[in-house]
Amino acid sequence: MAQKKQRSSILERKKEVLESLSGLGGKIYDQLDNGTFPSITMPSRSTENIYYDPQVRQFILGDRKVKRSARNIRHVKPFAQLTWAALFSNELTSQCKTSTLRDVYYSAQAYEMTFKDQQESNNIVTDLETILGFSREDFSIFPEERSAIFGDLTIEYTVPGYEGRTMNLTSHPDGVMIGPALTSSEFVKTTADKVIAVEKGGLFTRFIEESVHKKFNSLLVLTAGQAPRATRHFIRRLNAELNLPVYIFTDGDPWGMHIAMVIISGSANAAHLRELNTPDAKWSGVWATDIVNYKLPTDPLDEVDMKRLYELQKDPRYKEDPLWQREIKTFMKIRKKAEQEAFSRYGLTYIVDEYLPAKLEETK
């Protein structure tokens, strides 16, 4: 049984976030008070400044900086939006409230701030992340998409009204949503010795029904397609704080492969952030070679799929491990893809009885 980490890790992080937000406010305030136009410097997120760092095994931003100055006519509005977003985040976090990107977009109106569209407000939030080095979940802005977890893990809430309360994540057979309350919880204890992440809800439910969590002593995570950042951070915590190895099961196509990759190595979009990825997680299937070995029913890869494969082939993240290149080449050779459900041709439990143990062993 893994020991829970320092009890105060969550609260400490919250304190840091609040300090850095008000620090930003102070910096802007002081510049104004000195009679100068406030400006902020942050790393550039343009593609030329995004590098893959094999050391940390994720994308990082290079040395290039951009300066936002309220002196510049094109910057003054985004600058105000940014200051507002910081204030808004500060209020949310200190009042222990959460909101979504969509909320941010609408909330601005109450402060007589406007965003042209959702894209613009999202960008400002990303600026704030880049400046502070925290991800938006840290300042209480959560994505819409929700993924889920199931298994024997006891957590302790830190959200208002629930502080100190604990819960075991097997208490609901549909799984528990990985939302703000869960991601801000401390881990208390677990009997699991691994994490199995799956792409699709159908398989997640099947695994629970088939007691995969017991049979394989694991926590089950539903990524629901591309895993949201909160979920990626949560998986990382499971890996780092509880020392649980992570195995990822996706569809056998370039898109599924990439869902696994983002959990492992992060995305270029989040190059300004750390601790969202789990470098030691494993992609366990469905591989292209599984399609061949297990003689799965397939669909042909279409042109879009092929184009994606060529892109991925050149992606630095895919050069880390020869496994990736091998699988890409196999996909290209067989020109076929298969969904996780394809195992049903051998009976509903085949995937749990045969495939899963074999793959867990193979990718250990």
Place this chain on the structure above:
Amino acid sequence: MAQTTFEEISAADFFYRNRDIAGFTNPSRAIFAAVRELVENSLDAAESLKTPPDVYVRLSYEGEASAETQIYRLRVEDNGIGIPPRHIPSAFGQVLFGSKYKLKQQRGTFGLGGKMAILYGQITTHQPAYITSSTEMSKIYMYKLMIDIQRNRPLILDRKVLINKEQWRGTIVEFSLEGDYFRAMPKLLDYFKQTAMVNPYANLTFVDPKGRLYRFTRVTKEMPVPPKETKPHPYGVDVELLQRLIQITPSKNMLEFLKNHFHRVGEITAHKFLEFSNLSLSKNPKKLTHEEIVRLMHMLKKYKDFLPPDASCLSPLGEDLLKAGILKELKPEFVVVHQRKPATYAGHPFIVEFGLAYGGEIPKRGNFIVYRFANRIPLLYDEASDVSVRVITAMNWRRYRVNPDMPIAILVHICSTKVPYKTVGKEFIAGRPEVRREIANGLREVARQIQHFMSKREHVDRERKRLGVFSKYLPKIAQFSTRLAGKQKPPDIEKLLTSVKKYGAEETEK
């Protein structure tokens, strides 16, 4: 076998039969043409005295003529020079009688306009015309007359002499005519508006058959410098004119004849020209044979060294008045004007003036609105055939960042002792290459000016927007950061705001 009969017709008879060419084509055109001819006479009459014109026009309904036409009574009153009593009957009752055959810029040229109106009224209503006039002497003269069409003579039906107690000066013309006012109305109102535009020193009043009053009030008493009379330029003469001059000349030899009757011909030039054309100095012009006259005409045109005609016989409006007129009638946001230097075509001097107005009350039509004028007369018909319109259409406006979707009105005014009209109806101007070139150059100039204006305006707009952005967002940054930093007192940002303003002002002045 049928017998061919020969007959001579009078000038009045000729124009009666061919009233189309003078613009009296149909009942609605007729109303328009009648008003126009009389108003022009009135404007000429006031201007020749350097008096700002006051013209009053009333058109009243008298009765049905047919299903589509009505009888109207037209009355036009002015404060012009008036007509000496002995000339009144001929001035209004004899076609091709006039005081404007001299070479200077005037609206009237043919000695025809007023009479055509009266003639048309007479043919359609069989009623006499009433002319009242005084030259500010002690008496006012009233004539009731008709035109004897076959003999081209006035028939005086009645004549009254009144004591001019109030020192009135001017002319009143009143007669009945058939027409279709409601079809003529839009053009007629256009006509008044455009006349007001190029005569900003005139008061025009029009009362229409419904009793509606239209007033166009002067915005200035400044008037253009009046034209000086001039002699014909050698390049502009034809055989007809030469013969007429020979008939009336008191000169006994060619040297004197040339010096006396031609513009830009002095002692030296006359000598040189006679040498060039192998004519003897002492030849009596009255002895020239027809062939010699024809040859003289050709030589006059061939000789390269006559100075071009000077333009003192012209009376353009001038840039200031043009601007005043456009501002008054079109109420644009902005106007640019330009007057070309005098030029000549076939020995006739001419000057073209331009105005280009943008925005304000000028509508967007998807096409430039073009106002054409000749000797301060608006030209309202046959727009497509007019040289100005052709040049405007052919021009590459995009070069000047101007396009027909913008609310733009273009005004072209041609002044000349001989406007190259295509017809006696004075509606559009022929495409002489010299004229076309002047128009094109002038348009380019106003286009450049408007381009300059537009980019300046864009700049000011941008500047205003820029300042707006700063003054909207800087206070917000201050407010948010104060709260975020947990401070009580917001920072003072006035200095920053003034600094963007100052910076903005510098930029605008550049």
